Amino acid sequence: MEYNMYQPSILGTAAENIRQAREDRIKKRSEEAATGLGECAKIFEKIGEKPLAEMQGIAYCLSADEKNLLIPYMFSQMKAAQEGKADPKKVEDHVNKYISILTESSEKLPDDVVLEIYKGCQDNFKSPALKPLFKRLEKDDAFCDSLRRQCGQDAKELMRQFYDGSIAAYFNKLATAKTGQNGNYAQALEMVGVMKDTALYNECMVYFIVICNAEEYRKFKEEDLYEMAKDFDEDMKKKLLINMVKNLDTVQLRKYASLVELFEPVTGAKGSEKYIAVMEDLAPQYQQRYAVWLNQFLITRMLGKGDVAAFWLNYSSKIAVSVHQCGSVILDFGKFVVIEIVETNTAFFYEIGYYKENVAPNIIDFESEADMSSFLSGKTDMNAGMNWRRVHMGDWQYSVRDYISKYQ
16 A cells, blocks of 8 residues: 655645735736726725725625725825825825724635735735724734734734834844844744744844854845834944944955944044944954955045055055045055045055145145145155155056055
């Protein structure tokens, strides 16, 4: 006699196919409703204009399919209100009536419909129109029980967090705790009930960048991290700064040099009380990493991403970089100082004592690089002496490298 062996991989594939088919069906209905296709959109709009007292009667007149289509239509109207394409007050009133229709029936909502509503809430978690929806749903024990079974969280607590506008922070806290167990924040988000590819999921992933490790950071492009962090408040930016310098070395941080622009308002100028206060939260080695990162940022911001910037970036851990008000870049090596004139692609080199006595006091008020270049040209020669200038032409890197090696 032959027996069919239990094959979990086959069962898992079947379950995944069922789930995908359901999601495709929901997506299609949502897209049709959002674009106003068919007569249902017109019918729902008319229903929304009727008194709330009539919703119970309407609920018994609509078919199950019509009620199901009402769900994506309802959320499409929330989205339209958030985008300024619909009157928010009107939408809020209509949502109150639509959810009445969905909950007036004596039959409890099927699990897949409960999930569809939950996904719509996550896609529109910032919408004020969710408030009347939650007021009704939190009283629906069958809905709350279904949601709890499917997402593993206290449904009424979730609705309170949605209602208070703190749902992203709430899920971030839950997922962060789980990340400590399995090391995968994205997976942890799904484990605690955040559905992938929703607006809430994307919002939570933004929180993720302040707690992730080096491996996770390396998956982000510089422009993506910048976009995610640009609207952070000062506290979040500070957390991001601290987490990045703790997890990435100076070579890795160079990839994200543009982010330092976001941190400058948080830290203040180097040496300021604000800067010192922020650095006090970091061990000395991490303070040094940020100083190098700041150097990298200033070099790339002022010199771009060409050969000149690439050359000086190799020395970013050995120098202190500042930017003159005229736009020239000053690189302090300790024993000598280099001034890069950006406009003319020329570097001027000065022994530190000579620089402090004869150069620094005289360039304070320069407003243009033309004035800076004119003055510095009279203080150097083209030969590789201690006070020297070098136009970035030909194999300029070799002679500059020799100078640095000789005088550093």
